[in-house]
Amino acid sequence: MELLSEDKLIDMAELFKIFGDSTRVKIINILLDKELCVCEISELVKASQSAVSHQLRILKQSKLVKYRKDGNCTYYSLSDDHVKKIFMLGREHLDEM
Amino acid sequence: MELLSEDKLIDMAELFKIFGDSTRVKIINILLDKELCVCEISELVKASQSAVSHQLRILKQSKLVKYRKDGNCTYYSLSDDHVKKIFMLGREHLDEM
DNA sequence: TAAGTATATGAACAGATATTCATATATGGA
DNA sequence: TCCATATATGAATATCTGTTCATATACTTA
Numbered sequence: 360m361e362l363l364s365e366d367k368l369i370d371m372a373e374l375f376k377i378f379g380d381s382t383r384v385k386i387i388n389i390l391l392d393k394e395l396c397v398c399e400i401s402e403l404v405k406a407s408q409s410a411v412s413h414q415l416r417i418l419k420q421s422k423l424v425k426y427r428k429d430g431n432c433t434y435y436s437l438s439d440d441h442v443k444k445i446f447m448l449g450r451e452h453l454d455e456m
Numbered sequence: 457m458e459l460l461s462e463d464k465l466i467d468m469a470e471l472f473k474i475f476g477d478s479t480r481v482k483i484i485n486i487l488l489d490k491e492l493c494v495c496e497i498s499e500l501v502k503a504s505q506s507a508v509s510h511q512l513r514i515l516k517q518s519k520l521v522k523y524r525k526d527g528n529c530t531y532y533s534l535s536d537d538h539v540k541k542i543f544m545l546g547r548e549h550l551d552e553m
Numbered sequence: 554t555a556a557g558t559a560t561a562t563g564a565a566c567a568g569a570t571a572t573t574c575a576t577a578t579a580t581g582g583a
Numbered sequence: 584t585c586c587a588t589a590t591a592t593g594a595a596t597a598t599c600t601g602t603t604c605a606t607a608t609a610c611t612t613a
Contacts, residue, residue: 365482368485369478375481378469378472378475379474382572383469384469384472392459397591408590409590413572430580431590448538453464493560494561504602504603505559507601507603510562513562528558529610
């Protein structure tokens with residue numbers, strides 16, 4: 360464990376864990392180009408409103424998505440370019456296998 | 457789900473899932489610069505030989521590590537640069553938070 | 554060949570996690 | 584105000600996952 364502290368490694372595992380669920384990855388995927396509200400996300404990823412809401416909470420807590428409220432709706436979007444970068448690198452890796 | 461097929465997204469989640477465990481991330485971390493045998497890995501990451509062996513199997517199955525046998529020992533190393541890249545990007549992300 | 558060392562692996566168990574269901578909260582419109 | 588819609592959330596449940604323990608396998612050396 361020369362290069363990184365144990366704490367940092369645990370944080371890294373936590374970060375990748377967020378990307379390690381297909382519902383969350385699907386959500387990230389559809390948020391790549393535009394913000395969407397919960398019910399749109401729910402339809403697009405074919406998961407229940409509740410399941411999506413739970414997963415959005417996890418993404419929110421990890422600061423991978425941000426949101427804004429507008430009337431009845433809550434619009435979610437990716438919080439920064441790093442999320443996109445990590446996503447793209449995973450995609451790249453699979454393409455090259 | 458415009459950008460990627462559902463299958464590909466599931467594969468991506470599977471890939472990130474591998475990085476989403478602290479024991480595996482620790483193993484990857486110490487393999488960044490050199491190959492190591494199982495008992496060395498076991499000592500360095502402070503996990504039992506059995507736990508490490510199980511995790512190495514998972515890393516092997518996902519093609520994230522490769523190995524060579526030499527006598528009694530099995531030496532593991534990262535299978536390609538993508539593993540290193542993904543690891544580094546995760547690290548970078550955390551540094552910038 | 555016998556003993557020791559290194560590794561792998563199956564089974565069992567405990568803890569984590571994702572979904573569902575029911576329900577709460579909050580906003581908008583009639 | 585009353586109702587519909589959108590979202591959030593707690594509890595329960597089922598499934599998944601990582602570790603341990605016991606043991607098997609294989610190589611090495613005395």
